[in-house]
Amino acid sequence: VTTYILTVMNMVSSLFKDGTIGTDINIVVVSLLLLEQDPLGLNINHHADQSLNSFCQWQSGLVGKGGKRHDHAILLTGLDICSWKNEPCDTLGFAPISGMCSKYRSCTINEDTGLGLAFTIAHESGHNFGMIHDGEGNPCRKTEGNIMSPTLAGNNGVFSWSTCSRQYLSRFLGTAQASCLGDEPKQIGQYKYPEQLPGQLYDADTQCKWQFGSKARLCSLDFVKDICKSLWCHRAGHRCETKFMPAAEGTSCGPDMWCRRGQCVKYGEHGPRAIHGQWSAWSQWSDCSRTCGGGVMYRERSCSSPRPQNNGKFCPGPSRLNHLCNTRSCPTSAIDFRAQQCAEYNSKPFRGWYYKWKPYTKVDDEDICKLYCIAEDYDFFFAMSSKVKDGTSCSDHKGDVCIDGVCEAVGCDQILGSKASLDACGVCQGDNSTCKFVKGQYSLQHQANEYYTMVTVPAGAQSIHIQEMEVSTSYLAVRSLRRKYYLTGDWMVDWPGKFSFGGTVFDYQRSFNKPESLYAAGPTNESLVFEILLQGRNPGVVWEYTLPHTERKPEYSWGVARSDCSAPCAGGRISTKAICLQDQRTQVNSSMCNPLPRPTLGSHLCNTQPCPAYWTTGDWGACSRSCGGGQQTRTLRCLRKVTYQREEVVAHSLCPSISPAQVQPCHIQACPPEWSTGSWSQCSKSCGRGLRKRSVFCRSTDPGANAVVVPDSMCRQHHKPKAQETCVLQRCPKNEKLQWILTPWGECSRSCGSGIQRRELRCGERDSQEGYVEYPIRRCRNMAKPLVELQQVCNRGLCPEVPQAVPGRTTSSAMGLGWYSSPWQQCSVSCGGGVQTRTIQCLRHGLPSAGCLPHQRPAASRACNTHFCPAAPLAPVQRPSNRVTAAGSTLKDERCADLFSWCHLVPQHGVCTHKFYGQQCCKSCSSRKP
Incomplete structure (x- = not known):
C-alpha cells in the first residue's frame, strides 16, 4: 500500500512541476497514516461533504514531530463518494476553495480509482490553492483537457494547467494566507520511494x-x-x-x-522532447488606474513564444510589471477612492433594496483588498467585490496599495516592492540625524482604579511608542489637552485595533500574553496626554518619540537681482528686482522678508542696434498644373527688425547671399491617360433625324510626339465621350401619302379549341404599284389611329377527348407523367405533298403539367401524300420585294401565291426550305419571318 500511495504522490508531484503551472510547487510527504478503521472523531461515509468536514476537523489536531504541523492534509478513501448524498455517485473528490494553509480548511477528500487518483488529488489540491473550474466564471474552456476541467479527461493523454489556473495560483501565493508554504519541510527518511515508473x-x-x-x-x-x-x-x-x-x-x-x-x-526513450517556454514581447503600458493619490499602470507578457510543452519549464520571471503613477496627493475635497467604489453600488439594488454604502475596513489582513462596504445607518456590511480597483490604499496609515486583489508593499520612495522606509524622523531612507529622541519611563505606584498622567507628547512628534514593561491588568489611555478622550476614556475600555486621532493613526495592541502597547508614525498635529488606568500594581511604562532639531532662527533681508538683456538686438530690456535672502545667501519666498524696506527697482533699454536682415517667404501659390509637372511660386522679402515691435523691408543685398527658392516644381507625377476623339462624320440623312459618328480612343498625356494610344481600360469609363449622336440637318418635307396600315389576322394561338388571333397597325406609304412601303411608327405619330379591333377569338375545332400515350415513349408509372398525343388528322391534300397534324400535351394523371422532358417531346406534324399531282400548275416563284401590300404584309411578285388551302401551316412547322413546300406555298413562306 505504501509503495502504491508513494507512486501516486510521485505522479502528483510531477503534475505540480509541469511548466504550465507557472511557478515552483514542491510536494513533500511528511507523514503517512494508514487507517484500518475510523479513529475517534473521524466519520467517513459516502457523503463527501460530511466526510470532508469531519476529516478537516480531525486533521486540525494532528501534530508532527517537534510540534510542527503539516501544510495540507489529503484523505484517500476506497468508498464511492457523492457530493450531495450518502450514496455512491460519480463524484471523485471534494475540497474547500482557497483553504490552503488554513488550520481547518487545508484538506481534501479523494476517491481511489487507481493511478488516476493522482489527477484527482492534483485537481482537488488545485481548488485548495484557490483555483476554480475552467469555464466557470473565467474565459478558459471546459473541454481543453486541463487538470482543472470540471471533468477529468486529458488532451491526448497529457494533462496540463490552464492559463486561468495559473493566474488563480499566482494570486493566492501573493496573499498573506500562503505564508505557510514558504518554509522548507524536513525530508522524511523512513519512506522509500519507488524508482520505477x-x-x-x-x-x-x-x-x-x-x-x-x-x-x-x-x-x-x-x-x-x-x-x-x-x-x-x-x-x-x-x-x-x-x-x-x-x-x-x-x-x-x-x-x-x-x-x-x-x-x-x-522502450528507454523519454517521449516527445520537452519544449521550454519563452516570453513574448512586453505589451504597451496600460492607462493609470487613478488620476491622483497613486494609481497603477502595468504591462504584460505571455509565456507563448513558444508555450511550454511535454513537461517543459515555464518562463522564469513575472508575466506582469506594475508601476505607480499619478502619485501626487488628491485635493482635500476629493472623495476617498475606496468610498467612490462603494458609492457605485448606491444605484444597484441589494437583495431588493437600495442602500448608501460606505467603506468598511475592519477586516482581516488577507481581506483588506476586497471591497467591503457597510450600509449607512445599518449595522451590516458585505463584500461587494472580490477585489478593489488597482491603486486603492490597503489602509489609511500605510502607503501600500492593492493590485489585482493583493496588497503590495510600497516604499517611502513611491516604488512598488521597494524596501525604502522612513527613519524615526520621518525622512525616507534617513539616518535619524534630523531629529532628537525623547525617552522616558513611568513607574510610580498609585491607588488602583484611577487615571494617572504619564507623559504629554507635543505636536509634531513622530515615531511615538508607548509600552508596558510587563503584562498587567491596567490599560493605556490617550486624551487631548482639553480632556477629550481618544482611547479608553470615561472608564470605557476600547478593543485593540487602529485609531485615528491627533493627525496620525495609532496601532493599539493588547493580548493576554504580551504587554499592552501603542505606536504611531506621526507627526501629530496636537499635543497628546498619555495616561494609565491602573487596575492594580503599576508594571512600569516606557515611552519614546522624536522631535525635529531646534535650530537658530534664520535672518531674512532684501537683495537686488539683475537680469540679462531680454534681446540681443532691436532693443531689449534689463530688469532689476528685489529678492528675499536667507542669511544673505539663499533666495527664499518674498513673504519671509519685512515688506516695508523693500527697494523699488525697474528696467532700462539695452542692445538697441537693429538686428541683421533676414529673408521671409510667403506661402506657396497654387500649382500651374494638376499633373505632368507644373510650377508654383511664392513672394520673397528681406526684413530687418528695428525695434521690439517694428520691422522694415530693406534691399535684398542686405540679406544673406543664399536666399530661399521662389519657384519650385510641383505635381511632377505623370497625368493619367485621357480620352481623345476624331472628327464627326457626315450626318447619315439629309433630312430628318440621322446619325453621325466619330472615333474615340484612350491616349497617354505625354507632351508632343510621345503620346501613344493605350487600352481603353486605362481611361475613366464614366468620362468616355460619345462615339455617335443623332443629327438633324433639316426637316424633311411633309409626306401626304403616309397612312396607317392594318395587317392581316395572324394565326390562332391554339391548334384546337378556342384561341386568340391578333393583327397590328403599321405606318406606311402607298406606292405606284398599289403596294405600301413601311416606315417607323413615329412617322405616323401625328395621325389618328383608326378605331379597329386588334385581336379576336378564333376556334380551330374541338380538341381530342381522350389523349393517348405516345407509343415508344417512357412515362413514369408512379407519377403518371408523360407526353400524350391525339390521333393524326387527315392529310391536308390528296396529292402533291400535304401535312398531317396532331395535338401534343404533357399530362400527369390526366391533368396538364410542366414536368416532361423537352427533348422527349414527339413531333406535332408530318408530311403526307407527297406524290405529284398529274395536272397541278406550278406558279413561278419570284424574289421578294421590299414593298408592303395594302393589308400590310410584305409584297411579293403577283405570281408568288399559295396553291393550297393548308399553306398557312407550312411556315408554322418550319418546312419552307423544303423545295416542294416552298414552291407550292410561296406567299405564306414569303410573308413570315424565318
Missing part, C-alpha cells in the same frame, strides 16, 4: 482492475495502440470501455514499447 510497477491489466473491478482486463481489440492516450478495458459481458484516462507513464504499449507523455515510444 508507475506503469512499470502496475501493468495495463492491473490499472483496468483498479478502474473497473477485479475481472477487468486490457481490451484485446486494436485499442491497445492508443492506451497512452486513453486506457480501454474489458469486462465479461461488457463492451470495451474507458474513463478517458491515459495509461500510466511507463506502461507497456507493444513489444519493446512504453507510454511516455501520451505517446507510445521505444
